[in-house]
Amino acid sequence: MGNISKIKSQIRLAKEFIIYLAPCKRRLLIIIFFSLCAVIMSMLNPFLLKYLIDSVLPAKNIRSLLSVLVISGSAFTLISAIKNLREYLELKTRHELLFALNSRLFSRMQSYPYQWFRSKSAGEMVFKLSSDTSQIVYPLTKILPHTLIIFFRISVSFAIIFYFDRMLAVISILLAPFLYIPHYIFIRILEKAWLESVILSENILNYLQEVFSNILLVKSSGRETDHINEYSRRLKARMSLEIKTRKTDSLSSFTADILNKLVFGIILGLGLVRIISGRLSPGTLGAIITYLAMLMNIHRDIIALYQNTVQGLISCARVSQILNEKPETGTAQEAELKITKGNIEFKNIDFSYTENKNIIKNLNLNIKHGNHVALAGQSGIGKTTLLHLLSGLYEIKSGEILIDNIPVKKASASYSRSQIGYVLQQPLLWNDTIKNNLRYEAPMASDEEITAAARAACADIFINKLPEKYLTHLGGNNGKLSEGEKQKLAIARALVKKPKILLLDEAMSSMDSNSEEKVLENIRRSYSDMTLLTVSHRLSALKKADYVCFMIQNDKMVIDKPEVITANNREFRDLFLGQI
Structure with a gap:
């Protein structure tokens, strides 16, 4: 039952990917x-060999010999x-096919939500896009034409051998299955x-991607030797497996070669006996042996195609x-959310x-357009998560998020996200x-719009x-660039598209306080109708907001003006004790 289930699964997989051949069907027919x-032309050579041995050579006919050589040479040239x-x-x-499959796979990956990528590594996805797709394409383009050709060659070869000598043909057919037994056993291993x-191989690629992405940490920690050793260990593990695989493959080939030669020897021996008994001519045996040699080559093609x-x-x-994962909610022909003002409402969000464990529980928050609301609270309380929910990077468990009274969940995620500026x-x-x-x-965007955004983010000075x-x-x-300069560029990039809603998640943490305050002032002055949500651990930045949303627990928050919440909320003052 297990093998049957596996075969059914493999057939389903093959059908899933064979459809990519549809645009190439005309070329496949060619x-x-x-x-x-x-x-067909290669099948003529054994006939020519038979004619040469049985008729041309005994008659010592030079003209016929030259004709056979010309025909054989022409056929060989044409076949090449x-x-x-x-090819x-x-x-x-x-x-x-590789282009189509890669494009399909990459676009499919892009359709998945941010949460999907959190459980995947960059190396894994790169390996699937590069190596796995190549591994699929090679047999996919060969399996249909080569299977048909192999079937045709086997059928014609056995038919001709049967025509020449029925007994040798029957024996060849009976012995043929034994040639595939070793390969069947070893391929399962x-x-x-x-x-x-x-x-x-995928893990090695993922490890390299991680090391080079964190090369600053590697260098600053002096861990180069450790990573060299770890990389060597992974390489050795893969090489050891490849050597072991090669040994098994070699044993399979050796066993198959022995069987090939044994089968070939049996048929040759029987053929010689039939020549001695006068039942077979030398030319006919030469033709049969040539066809059997062709069948041996076909046997190798079958094994290579199977592998x-x-x-x-x-x-x-x-x-x-x-390819069969669930795509991101809201990406397929749904309503386009046109943000006209930037009013935001969170209703009973879980x-x-x-x-x-709920990170956010029964949250309710209403933000009027043009306001600057700062999110405050201890690390891990859910401030960044709230911004991710608003931008559609995460899907809410229950409740509703509305922008300008339109539910975000019913809108195209990519379209609504394109109107929200988000700086991490x-x-x-x-x-x-x-x-x-x-x-x-x-x-x-024009050069003037780019310059204006850079000026608002205080990036134009260093640029x-x-x-x-x-x-x-x-x-x-x-x-x-310094980290602060990079953050200024990231803010400028978000401002270039002139979003109605701008989310700044610790987006100025590498800037000094004066620069952070200056950037906030510029944004409020140059983009006065923009709704601004910020996350910051600096009290000076929070005081620039119209309102502070102090998240105390996952189901408890306080919203008020900065000066009021500072004066009246002890927990808030304790959080920023060193900055008051």
Whole structure:
């Protein structure tokens, strides 16, 4: 029952990915046609060999000998030309299929919510996009045409052998299944090793991505040697597995070669006996042996195709898991939320990362457009989570979030998010110019709009001191800038698209207090109709807000003007005791 279930699962996987061949079906038919032509021409050579041995050589006919050589040479040249053309068409098909599958997989990943990415590593996703898709495409482009060609070659070869000598044909058919027994046994063993090898390779890529992403920590901690040793350990584990796999594969090939030679020897011996008894001509035996040699090559093609298919199905299963995940709520043909003012309302909001513990419980909060509301509270109380919920990065457990009286859940998540500016504590910048970074969320923004946003974020001062100013290339880790400068660029980027709602989550933590206050003043002055929500652990920044929302517990908060809450709430004063 287990094998039947596995076979059904593999058939389902194959069907899921074969549909990607649909745009290439015409080219696949051309590949099959050319392959059939090459097979038919190659089938002529044994006949020519039989004619040469039985008729041409005994008669010592030079003219006939030259004719046979010309025909055989022409067929060989034409077969080579067809083979090269077929390989080119297969390569083109693989590239197109790889592009389609990669595009599909990447777009599918982009459709998933932020929470989905929290449980995934960058290395895992990169490996699936690069290695797994390539592993799928190779057998996918070969399995249909090669299966048909293999079936045709086997059928024609056995039919011709049967025509030449029925007894040798029957014996060949009876012995053929024994050639596949070793491969069947060993491939079942190798399948586990192939899966383990894929996982080890993915883990190595993920480890490298993590090390290079945190290279500053590695260098500052002096842990280079430890990481070298760990990388070597992982490499050795993968290499040891590959060597072990290769040993098993070699044993499989050795066993199969012994059986091949045994079967070949049995048929050759029987053929020689039949020649001695006068039941078979030498030319006919030569033709039969040639066809058997072709069948041996077909046998190798079948095993290679089977191995590639098994390896491809391993990657199909891994990629299928991603393709069949649930996409982000609100991305498929739903209402477009046009934020006209920026009124925000949280109604009876519950949210939890796990089923047993609510981070936010029965939260109610109403924010009028144009107001600046600062979120305060101890670390882990849910301030960042609240901003994530508003921007649609997380889905609420129960309750409702409304913007301008329109439920966010009913709107297109990507469209509504494009109208909300969100700046995180860690400034994420691209390996590109400053101008392109600032234009990232508003690709059509003019130079004047970019400059105005940079000025409001107090970024224009240091930008204009750079030799290439806005055309300065930041580099991979943005090492040319301080953390405070990066945060200013991140704020400017959000301002370029002129959002009706701006969320600043510890977005100025690396700036000095004066710079933070200046940026807030500029935003309020230049974007006076913008609703602003900020998270900060600086009392001076909180005092710039119209209202402070002090989150005391997951179901308890106090909302008031900064001066009132400072004067009347002891817990608030205790939290900022060193800053009063």
